Amino acid sequence: MSKKEQLISELKLIIRPYVQDEFAFENLNEDTDFIADLKINSANLVDVILDIEDKYDIVLDNESMDKMLNVKAAMEVINTKVSEK
Amino acid sequence: MVGNDIVDIHETRRSSNWERPGFLQKLFTVKEQSLIATSNDPFVTLWRLWSMKESAYKVYIQAGGIRFFNPTKIECSLNSLKIGQVKIAAITLKTKTSIQANYIYSTASEDCSTVVTRIFKLIESHPKKQGLFMQEQLLYDYAKNYSLKLAHLQLKKLVTGVPVFYYKKKPLITSISITHHGKYGAYSFLKL
Numbered sequence: 001m002s003k004k005e006q007l008i009s010e011l012k013l014i015i016r017p018y019v020q021d022e023f024a025f026e027n028l029n030e031d032t033d034f035i036a037d038l039k040i041n042s043a044n045l046v047d048v049i050l051d052i053e054d055k056y057d058i059v060l061d062n063e064s065m066d067k068m069l070n071v072k073a074a075m076e077v078i079n080t081k082v083s084e085k
Numbered sequence: 086m087v088g089n090d091i092v093d094i095h096e097t098r099r100s101s102n103w104e105r106p107g108f109l110q111k112l113f114t115v116k117e118q119s120l121i122a123t124s125n126d127p128f129v130t131l132w133r134l135w136s137m138k139e140s141a142y143k144v145y146i147q148a149g150g151i152r153f154f155n156p157t158k159i160e161c162s163l164n165s166l167k168i169g170q171v172k173i174a175a176i177t178l179k180t181k182t183s184i185q186a187n188y189i190y191s192t193a194s195e196d197c198s199t200v201v202t203r204i205f206k207l208i209e210s211h212p213k214k215q216g217l218f219m220q221e222q223l224l225y226d227y228a229k230n231y232s233l234k235l236a237h238l239q240l241k242k243l244v245t246g247v248p249v250f251y252y253k254k255k256p257l258i259t260s261i262s263i264t265h266h267g268k269y270g271a272y273s274f275l276k277l
Contacts, residue, residue: 018100020212036246039212041266043101043135045154046111053107065111066155 018044030072086260087194088143090136093267112156136191137180141171188269204271215265223272
Protein backbone atom coordinates (compact mmCIF):
# COMPACT_ATOMS: atom_id res chain seq x y z
CA MET A 1 0.00 0.00 0.00
CA SER A 2 1.40 3.39 -0.96
CA LYS A 3 1.59 6.19 1.59
CA LYS A 4 -1.26 7.93 -0.17
CA GLU A 5 -3.48 4.85 -0.10
CA GLN A 6 -2.72 4.35 3.55
CA LEU A 7 -3.67 7.94 4.34
CA ILE A 8 -6.94 7.56 2.43
CA SER A 9 -7.80 4.39 4.35
CA GLU A 10 -6.99 6.09 7.65
CA LEU A 11 -9.18 9.03 6.68
CA LYS A 12 -12.00 6.66 5.75
CA LEU A 13 -11.93 5.22 9.26
CA ILE A 14 -12.12 8.71 10.76
CA ILE A 15 -14.99 9.98 8.63
CA ARG A 16 -16.98 6.72 8.63
CA PRO A 17 -19.19 7.58 11.65
CA TYR A 18 -20.31 10.90 10.17
CA VAL A 19 -21.10 9.84 6.60
CA GLN A 20 -24.70 10.01 5.43
CA ASP A 21 -24.24 8.83 1.87
CA GLU A 22 -23.06 5.22 1.80
CA PHE A 23 -22.69 5.08 -1.96
CA ALA A 24 -20.36 8.08 -2.06
CA PHE A 25 -18.41 6.56 0.84
CA GLU A 26 -17.93 3.26 -1.02
CA ASN A 27 -16.61 5.22 -3.98
CA LEU A 28 -14.50 7.61 -1.96
CA ASN A 29 -11.54 9.12 -3.78
CA GLU A 30 -9.39 12.23 -3.59
CA ASP A 31 -12.07 14.40 -5.17
CA THR A 32 -14.80 13.34 -2.76
CA ASP A 33 -16.32 16.36 -1.06
CA PHE A 34 -17.14 15.95 2.63
CA ILE A 35 -20.36 17.93 2.52
CA ALA A 36 -21.58 17.78 -1.10
CA ASP A 37 -20.80 14.06 -1.64
CA LEU A 38 -20.65 12.35 1.73
CA LYS A 39 -23.39 14.60 3.15
CA ILE A 40 -21.48 15.04 6.37
CA ASN A 41 -23.36 17.46 8.58
CA SER A 42 -21.25 20.61 8.82
CA ALA A 43 -21.25 20.52 12.64
CA ASN A 44 -19.84 16.99 12.35
CA LEU A 45 -17.09 18.28 10.10
CA VAL A 46 -15.68 19.78 13.27
CA ASP A 47 -15.64 16.28 14.76
CA VAL A 48 -13.73 15.06 11.72
CA ILE A 49 -11.20 17.85 12.26
CA LEU A 50 -10.88 17.10 15.99
CA ASP A 51 -10.48 13.37 15.22
CA ILE A 52 -7.73 14.18 12.71
CA GLU A 53 -5.98 16.35 15.29
CA ASP A 54 -6.12 13.51 17.84
CA LYS A 55 -5.03 10.81 15.43
CA TYR A 56 -2.01 12.67 13.99
CA ASP A 57 -1.25 14.75 17.06
CA ILE A 58 -1.44 17.99 15.10
CA VAL A 59 -3.30 21.28 15.53
CA LEU A 60 -5.35 22.55 12.62
CA ASP A 61 -5.41 26.34 12.74
CA ASN A 62 -8.14 28.38 11.11
CA GLU A 63 -6.24 28.69 7.85
CA SER A 64 -5.93 24.91 7.46
CA MET A 65 -9.52 24.35 8.50
CA ASP A 66 -10.66 26.73 5.79
CA LYS A 67 -9.58 24.27 3.12
CA MET A 68 -10.92 21.10 4.69
CA LEU A 69 -13.73 20.57 2.21
CA ASN A 70 -12.62 17.43 0.43
CA VAL A 71 -10.40 14.36 0.81
CA LYS A 72 -7.55 15.79 -1.24
CA ALA A 73 -7.38 19.02 0.78
CA ALA A 74 -7.54 17.08 4.05
CA MET A 75 -4.63 14.89 2.93
CA GLU A 76 -2.57 17.93 1.99
CA VAL A 77 -3.26 19.61 5.30
CA ILE A 78 -2.36 16.47 7.26
CA ASN A 79 0.87 15.96 5.30
CA THR A 80 1.92 19.59 5.79
CA LYS A 81 1.16 19.60 9.49
CA VAL A 82 2.81 16.22 10.14
CA SER A 83 5.98 17.29 8.30
CA GLU A 84 6.13 20.48 10.40
CA LYS A 85 6.21 18.49 13.62
CA MET B 86 -31.39 36.83 -0.57
CA VAL B 87 -32.36 34.37 2.11
CA GLY B 88 -30.58 31.44 3.75
CA ASN B 89 -32.05 29.00 6.24
CA ASP B 90 -31.00 26.22 8.57
CA ILE B 91 -32.85 23.77 10.78
CA VAL B 92 -31.39 21.85 13.71
CA ASP B 93 -33.29 18.77 14.86
CA ILE B 94 -32.69 18.85 18.61
CA HIS B 95 -33.02 15.11 19.11
CA GLU B 96 -30.75 14.36 16.16
CA THR B 97 -28.13 16.83 17.29
CA ARG B 98 -28.08 15.38 20.81
CA ARG B 99 -27.43 12.01 19.20
CA SER B 100 -24.84 13.05 16.63
CA SER B 101 -22.83 15.85 18.26
CA ASN B 102 -21.06 15.98 21.58
CA TRP B 103 -20.75 19.71 22.13
CA GLU B 104 -18.91 19.16 25.40
CA ARG B 105 -16.09 17.47 23.57
CA PRO B 106 -12.79 19.35 24.21
CA GLY B 107 -12.05 21.75 21.37
CA PHE B 108 -15.52 21.57 19.83
CA LEU B 109 -16.77 25.01 20.90
CA GLN B 110 -13.41 26.64 20.13
CA LYS B 111 -13.54 25.42 16.53
CA LEU B 112 -17.11 26.57 15.97
CA PHE B 113 -17.38 29.82 17.87
CA THR B 114 -15.53 33.06 18.46
CA VAL B 115 -14.50 33.97 22.01
CA LYS B 116 -17.45 36.37 22.22
CA GLU B 117 -19.90 33.68 21.10
CA GLN B 118 -18.41 31.19 23.53
CA SER B 119 -19.13 33.59 26.35
CA LEU B 120 -22.72 34.10 25.10
CA ILE B 121 -23.13 30.32 25.30
CA ALA B 122 -21.47 29.96 28.69
CA THR B 123 -23.52 32.71 30.33
CA SER B 124 -26.90 31.79 28.82
CA ASN B 125 -29.69 30.02 30.69
CA ASP B 126 -29.55 27.11 28.30
CA PRO B 127 -26.08 26.74 26.75
CA PHE B 128 -27.21 23.84 24.52
CA VAL B 129 -30.02 25.86 22.93
CA THR B 130 -27.90 29.00 22.59
CA LEU B 131 -25.11 27.01 20.94
CA TRP B 132 -27.36 25.48 18.30
CA ARG B 133 -29.20 28.74 17.77
CA LEU B 134 -25.88 30.44 16.99
CA TRP B 135 -24.92 27.54 14.77
CA SER B 136 -28.15 27.72 12.75
CA MET B 137 -27.61 31.49 12.38
CA LYS B 138 -24.12 30.89 10.99
CA GLU B 139 -25.32 28.21 8.60
CA SER B 140 -28.15 30.33 7.27
CA ALA B 141 -25.84 33.32 6.79
CA TYR B 142 -23.30 31.11 5.02
CA LYS B 143 -26.00 30.11 2.53
CA VAL B 144 -26.64 33.77 1.69
CA TYR B 145 -22.90 34.29 1.29
CA ILE B 146 -22.73 31.39 -1.20
CA GLN B 147 -25.77 32.71 -3.10
CA ALA B 148 -24.04 36.08 -3.29
CA GLY B 149 -21.13 34.40 -5.09
CA GLY B 150 -18.85 33.85 -2.10
CA ILE B 151 -16.17 31.16 -2.25
CA ARG B 152 -16.73 28.04 -0.13
CA PHE B 153 -14.76 27.75 3.09
CA PHE B 154 -14.96 25.83 6.30
CA ASN B 155 -14.16 28.02 9.23
CA PRO B 156 -17.16 28.79 11.41
CA THR B 157 -15.22 31.28 13.56
CA LYS B 158 -15.02 33.61 10.55
CA ILE B 159 -18.79 34.04 10.78
CA GLU B 160 -19.64 36.24 13.75
CA CYS B 161 -23.05 36.31 15.44
CA SER B 162 -24.59 38.74 17.87
CA LEU B 163 -27.95 38.39 19.60
CA ASN B 164 -30.50 41.19 19.88
CA SER B 165 -33.40 39.27 21.45
CA LEU B 166 -34.72 35.73 21.80
CA LYS B 167 -35.61 35.77 18.11
CA ILE B 168 -33.60 38.42 16.38
CA GLY B 169 -29.88 38.38 15.77
CA GLN B 170 -27.22 39.59 13.43
CA VAL B 171 -24.49 37.78 11.53
CA LYS B 172 -21.38 39.14 9.87
CA ILE B 173 -19.85 37.02 7.13
CA ALA B 174 -17.08 38.45 4.94
CA ALA B 175 -18.34 41.89 3.86
CA ILE B 176 -22.00 41.01 4.42
CA THR B 177 -24.09 41.78 7.50
CA LEU B 178 -27.42 39.98 7.79
CA LYS B 179 -30.39 39.95 10.10
CA THR B 180 -31.51 36.63 11.48
CA LYS B 181 -34.76 35.38 12.87
CA THR B 182 -34.79 32.20 14.95
CA SER B 183 -37.64 30.04 16.13
CA ILE B 184 -36.77 27.85 19.10
CA GLN B 185 -39.16 24.93 19.58
CA ALA B 186 -39.10 21.78 21.70
CA ASN B 187 -37.99 19.65 18.74
CA TYR B 188 -36.08 21.99 16.49
CA ILE B 189 -34.32 25.32 16.12
CA TYR B 190 -34.90 27.16 12.87
CA SER B 191 -33.10 30.25 11.61
CA THR B 192 -33.30 32.40 8.53
CA ALA B 193 -30.80 35.06 7.51
CA SER B 194 -31.56 37.85 5.08
CA GLU B 195 -31.19 41.54 4.45
CA ASP B 196 -34.77 42.06 5.61
CA CYS B 197 -36.53 39.25 7.49
CA SER B 198 -40.02 40.68 6.96
CA THR B 199 -40.21 39.46 3.37
CA VAL B 200 -39.32 35.82 4.05
CA VAL B 201 -41.91 33.06 3.58
CA THR B 202 -41.16 29.88 5.53
CA ARG B 203 -42.71 26.45 5.88
CA ILE B 204 -41.44 23.83 8.30
CA PHE B 205 -42.10 20.09 7.91
CA LYS B 206 -41.87 17.02 10.05
CA LEU B 207 -40.33 14.53 7.64
CA ILE B 208 -41.33 10.91 7.19
CA GLU B 209 -38.40 9.92 5.00
CA SER B 210 -35.16 9.37 6.87
CA HIS B 211 -32.68 9.26 3.99
CA PRO B 212 -31.19 12.73 3.42
CA LYS B 213 -31.50 12.45 -0.38
CA LYS B 214 -35.17 11.48 -0.21
CA GLN B 215 -35.79 14.24 2.33
CA GLY B 216 -34.23 16.71 -0.09
CA LEU B 217 -36.48 15.54 -2.92
CA PHE B 218 -39.57 15.71 -0.73
CA MET B 219 -38.73 19.27 0.29
CA GLN B 220 -38.20 20.28 -3.34
CA GLU B 221 -41.57 18.86 -4.39
CA GLN B 222 -43.35 20.66 -1.56
CA LEU B 223 -41.64 23.92 -2.40
CA LEU B 224 -42.51 23.67 -6.11
CA TYR B 225 -46.12 22.92 -5.30
CA ASP B 226 -46.48 25.72 -2.74
CA TYR B 227 -44.65 28.29 -4.83
CA ALA B 228 -46.74 27.56 -7.93
CA LYS B 229 -49.90 27.89 -5.85
CA ASN B 230 -48.74 31.07 -4.13
CA TYR B 231 -47.98 32.88 -7.38
CA SER B 232 -50.63 31.20 -9.58
CA LEU B 233 -47.99 29.57 -11.76
CA LYS B 234 -48.50 26.36 -13.69
CA LEU B 235 -46.73 23.64 -11.76
CA ALA B 236 -45.83 21.82 -14.98
CA HIS B 237 -43.76 24.82 -16.10
CA LEU B 238 -42.03 25.38 -12.79
CA GLN B 239 -38.69 23.72 -12.20
CA LEU B 240 -36.19 23.77 -9.41
CA LYS B 241 -32.56 23.43 -10.44
CA LYS B 242 -29.39 23.47 -8.44
CA LEU B 243 -26.39 25.48 -9.59
CA VAL B 244 -22.93 23.92 -9.27
CA THR B 245 -22.61 25.80 -5.99
CA GLY B 246 -25.65 23.90 -4.70
CA VAL B 247 -27.80 27.04 -4.74
CA PRO B 248 -31.40 26.24 -5.73
CA VAL B 249 -32.97 28.36 -8.47
CA PHE B 250 -36.53 28.40 -9.84
CA TYR B 251 -37.12 28.25 -13.57
CA TYR B 252 -40.46 29.10 -15.10
CA LYS B 253 -40.98 28.19 -18.75
CA LYS B 254 -37.21 27.60 -18.84
CA LYS B 255 -36.36 31.13 -17.68
CA PRO B 256 -34.78 31.73 -14.27
CA LEU B 257 -36.99 33.52 -11.75
CA ILE B 258 -35.56 36.41 -9.79
CA THR B 259 -36.04 35.27 -6.23
CA SER B 260 -34.04 33.57 -3.54
CA ILE B 261 -34.75 30.15 -2.06
CA SER B 262 -33.17 28.14 0.69
CA ILE B 263 -33.89 24.54 1.68
CA THR B 264 -32.72 22.72 4.78
CA HIS B 265 -33.26 19.36 6.41
CA HIS B 266 -31.78 17.71 9.45
CA GLY B 267 -32.90 14.63 11.33
CA LYS B 268 -36.69 14.50 11.20
CA TYR B 269 -37.25 18.13 10.26
CA GLY B 270 -37.03 20.15 7.09
CA ALA B 271 -37.95 23.63 5.94
CA TYR B 272 -37.87 25.96 3.03
CA SER B 273 -37.79 29.74 2.90
CA PHE B 274 -38.12 32.07 -0.04
CA LEU B 275 -38.28 35.81 -0.53
CA LYS B 276 -41.68 37.27 -1.13
CA LEU B 277 -41.66 39.22 -4.38
